[in-house]
Amino acid sequence: MSYYFAIVGTQDNxxxxxxxxxSKQGGDGMSRFSEQARHMNQFIVHSxxxxxxxxxxxxxxxxxxxxxxxxxxxxxxxxxxxxxxxxLLHQPTTPVSTASSRSSTxxxxxxxxxxxxEAIKSFFIEVYENWVKTIMSPFYRVNMEVSSxxxxxxxxxxxxxYL
Numbered sequence: 181m182s183y184y185f186a187i188v189g190t191q192d193n194x195x196x197x198x199x200x201x202x203s204k205q206g207g208d209g210m211s212r213f214s215e216q217a218r219h220m221n222q223f224i225v226h227s228x229x230x231x232x233x234x235x236x237x238x239x240x241x242x243x244x245x246x247x248x249x250x251x252x253x254x255x256x257x258x259x260x261x262x263x264x265x266x267x268l269l270h271q272p273t274t275p276v277s278t279a280s281s282r283s284s285t286x287x288x289x290x291x292x293x294x295x296x297x298e299a300i301k302s303f304f305i306e307v308y309e310n311w312v313k314t315i316m317s318p319f320y321r322v323n324m325e326v327s328s329x330x331x332x333x334x335x336x337x338x339x340x341x342y343l
Contacts, residue, residue: 181291183343184221184269185335187311189323190262192229194222196326200339225267228255232265242308243301246292254291258304260311262322266304270343303342310334 187196199221228248235244236259248255258266272291290296314320314331 181343182271183339184225185307185339186222186225186267186269187326188225188229188265188267190264191323192226193323194325195264195323196331196335197222198332198335198339200336200343202343221269224250224253225255225269228257228267229265232257232259232267243304245297245301256297256300256304258301258308260308264311266307266311268300268303270300299342303338306338306342307335310338 181202183200183202185196185198185200186194189195199218227250231248232244235247235257242259242261244257244259246254246256253269253271256268256270260266270291310331314326314328320326
């Protein structure tokens with residue numbers, strides 16, 4: 181499965197982006213987005229922001245689960261208390277059919293299964309903990325792009341650990 185992770189600020193501006201692949205079940209951690217899909221990732225994630233804003237006021241949860249689907253791409257969301265949005269675009273390695281979604285428990289085979297949702301939630305929680313540590317810096321300003329190599333390494337480590 182390929183992943184594109186983005187943090188979007190309160191003014192719908194991108195604060196952080198990271199692309200990676202699955203490290204579970206024999207994955208090598210490299211994303212498998214096609215060149216054309218790679219260019220569309222930002223647009224897909226940004227287009228789901230309207231849905232995020234509708235869903236966020238209907239629930240008191242920070243983790244909104246899978247909120248949008250675009251062809252074979254799924255978008256999951258986590259919202260911080262400061263209205264910063266963590267968006268994860270995930271693309272299964274094979275097209276999801278109704279038969280495989282019922283019978284397979286593989287994270288890569290079924291992007292909406294409870295196991296996948298739990299893995300994505302754990303990823304978001306770990307990234308959120310690192311996010312809080314990053315924005316506590318006295319040099320950080322609200323809606324400023326995060327360029328810390330340490331933060332990028334920790335996001336990549338969380339991806340390897342859970343996804």
